[in-house]
Amino acid sequence: xxxxxxxxxxxxxxxxxxxxxxxxxxxxxxxxxxxxxxxxxxxxxxxxxxxxxxxxxxxxxxxxxxxxxxxxxxxxxxxxxxxxxxxxxxxxxxxxxxxxxxxxxxxxxxxxxxxxxxxxxxxxxxxxxxxxxxxxxxxxxxxxxxxxxxxxxxxxxxxxxxxxxxxxxxxxxxxxxxxxxxxxxxxxxxxxxxxxxxxxxxxxxxxxxxxxxxxxxxxxxxxxxxxxxxxxxxxxxxxxxxxxxxxxxxxxxxxxxxxxxx
Amino acid sequence: xxxxxxxxxxxxxxxxxxxxxxxxxxxxxxxxxxxxxxxxxxxxxxxxxxxxxxxxxxxxxxxxxxxxxxxxxxxxxxxxxxxxxxxxxxxxxxxxxxxxxxxxxxxxxxxxxxxxxxxxxxxxxxxxxxxxxxxxxxxxxxxxxxxxxxxxxxxxxxxxxxxxxxxxxxxxxxxxxxxxxxxxxxxxxxxxxxxxxxxxxxxxxxxxxxxxxxxxxxxxxxxxxxxxxxxxxxxxxxxxxxxxxxxxxxxxxxxxxxxxxxxxx
Numbered sequence: 001x002x003x004x005x006x007x008x009x010x011x012x013x014x015x016x017x018x019x020x021x022x023x024x025x026x027x028x029x030x031x032x033x034x035x036x037x038x039x040x041x042x043x044x045x046x047x048x049x050x051x052x053x054x055x056x057x058x059x060x061x062x063x064x065x066x067x068x069x070x071x072x073x074x075x076x077x078x079x080x081x082x083x084x085x086x087x088x089x090x091x092x093x094x095x096x097x098x099x100x101x102x103x104x105x106x107x108x109x110x111x112x113x114x115x116x117x118x119x120x121x122x123x124x125x126x127x128x129x130x131x132x133x134x135x136x137x138x139x140x141x142x143x144x145x146x147x148x149x150x151x152x153x154x155x156x157x158x159x160x161x162x163x164x165x166x167x168x169x170x171x172x173x174x175x176x177x178x179x180x181x182x183x184x185x186x187x188x189x190x191x192x193x194x195x196x197x198x199x200x201x202x203x204x205x206x207x208x209x210x211x212x213x214x215x216x217x218x219x220x221x222x223x224x225x226x227x228x229x230x231x232x233x234x235x236x237x238x239x240x241x242x243x244x245x246x247x248x249x250x251x252x253x254x255x256x257x258x259x260x261x262x
Numbered sequence: 263x264x265x266x267x268x269x270x271x272x273x274x275x276x277x278x279x280x281x282x283x284x285x286x287x288x289x290x291x292x293x294x295x296x297x298x299x300x301x302x303x304x305x306x307x308x309x310x311x312x313x314x315x316x317x318x319x320x321x322x323x324x325x326x327x328x329x330x331x332x333x334x335x336x337x338x339x340x341x342x343x344x345x346x347x348x349x350x351x352x353x354x355x356x357x358x359x360x361x362x363x364x365x366x367x368x369x370x371x372x373x374x375x376x377x378x379x380x381x382x383x384x385x386x387x388x389x390x391x392x393x394x395x396x397x398x399x400x401x402x403x404x405x406x407x408x409x410x411x412x413x414x415x416x417x418x419x420x421x422x423x424x425x426x427x428x429x430x431x432x433x434x435x436x437x438x439x440x441x442x443x444x445x446x447x448x449x450x451x452x453x454x455x456x457x458x459x460x461x462x463x464x465x466x467x468x469x470x471x472x473x474x475x476x477x478x479x480x481x482x483x484x485x486x487x488x489x490x491x492x493x494x495x496x497x498x499x500x501x502x503x504x505x506x507x508x509x510x511x512x513x514x515x516x517x518x519x520x521x522x523x524x525x526x527x
Contacts, residue, residue, distance in 0.1 A: 028440040032447060039451035046461045049313025179290055182297035190303045197307055 029118035055197030067130030078119025162242035280375030325398035410486035433518030454480025
């Protein structure tokens with residue numbers, strides 16, 4: 001365990017050092033994060049017509065959902081995209097062999113090898129926005145609520161990671177499936193808005209098949225103190241199931257990996 | 263006779279080879295087509311929202327608007343700056359520059375080849391949409407369809423020129439794709455892909471009309487879906503943007519090529 005922790009620190013230390021070599025890039029990325037959040041808020045405000053609500057959520061409550069979406073978008077930019085996006089390159093260039101030969105778990109290596117600091121600013125902004133929305137909605141943060149919110153955010157992170165990983169791992173067979181993650185990204189964008197704003201069939205789809213609901217709406221409901229226990233339990237079960245699926249799929253994929261040019 | 267360096271033989275060779283090339287990547291292009299589903303997600307949100315009454319798109323008009331927005335986006339997607347950056351970094355650009363044909367034509371041809379490959383997938387997604395929403399089905403008049411086609415191609419031309427402008431900056435800075443990201447964000451929110459232009463407050467609308475963005479999705483989509491729209495003003499704005507961008511791109515490109523010294527030099 002200690003070895004993994006030390007390795008992780010090295011991985012991210014070098015990633016940070018590399019990124020700081022390109023300072024102009026970091027500035028552009030920060031500007032993009034701000035522009036993107038500004039655009040999302042403008043778009044969200046358009047939905048608040050005469051009734052001042054969206055699917056039964058007030059503006060301040062919807063800000064919490066938008067904030068959590070920004071957090072997970074930041075997680076995608078910071079970790080999922082740079083790491084899992086590289087799997088296809090390892091397969092094509094044959095460098096996955098070197099990863100497999102290292103005395104460390106290969107899924108750990110391909111999932112956490114690097115990170116993009118620009119995504120962190122999005123995570124921080126998203127948390128800030130969610131906190132602001134919660135404050136404006138009059139949420140009283142008790143330790144129990146805080147622990148549950150953190151637990152549900154962990155559940156959400158595991159689900160998001162597993163979905164990405166399942167798709168990225170298919171590139172071991174089909175090098176061309178990489179942009180399937182773009183399809184996933186487009187569908188996950190539905191998490192910007194509360195689940196109740198969607199028609200019933202889509203709500204079912206976003207809860208059970210592609211569990212977008214657990215990324216943003218459920219943690220926001222916990223914060224507002226109106227989440228039901230069965231839903232939380234379902235979230236925990238789903239995330240455990242998705243993670244187990246991702247892990248066993250990786251092991252299965254590796255059994256079929258025959259290295260480049262063979 | 264060659265017009266802008268092109269004659270019939272060159273056009274046929276370019277389009278034929280690029281179409282054959284893109285057909286090889288049909289699985290990827292199908293996934294790209296599918297990743298354009300965002301307008302449908304936005305449609306489902308707008309349909310159930312109270313703010314809908316302010317859009318001026320009643321009944322099936324909203325469904326038709328977002329389907330048209332999806333189709334216009336499918337046939338005006340531009341990824342030229344990514345292809346160009348790779349070519350410049352790997353040194354493939356050097357042989358292109360030696361050929362007696364403007365390299366930009368090569369990228370235009372590969373986009374057209376890609377659009378042709380995309381056609382069946384986009385049509386399939388539109389078919390599924392009509393199966394779910396049969397009441398929204400419509401067939402535009404021949405004249406309306408032709409106008410929408412021209413408007414979509416003009417949108418493609420504007421988007422292509424905007425990216426070429428950024429790509430020309432590749433000659434000076436190696437990270438032009440970062441700039442592309444900054445251009446994509448206002449496009450995403452202001453073009454009409456996520457919300458029709460009429461959803462914005464009047465002051466924002468008036469301001470947005472001075473940018474190229476609404477002519478990339480909102481205007482062609484309204485022409486295609488048969489909404490009442492000021493055709494003369496829309497086409498005039500599209501022509502004006504092409505007329506403004508084209509000389510700028512050509513000048514910047516020429517200055518950039520003079521500066522270009524190939525890889526490793």
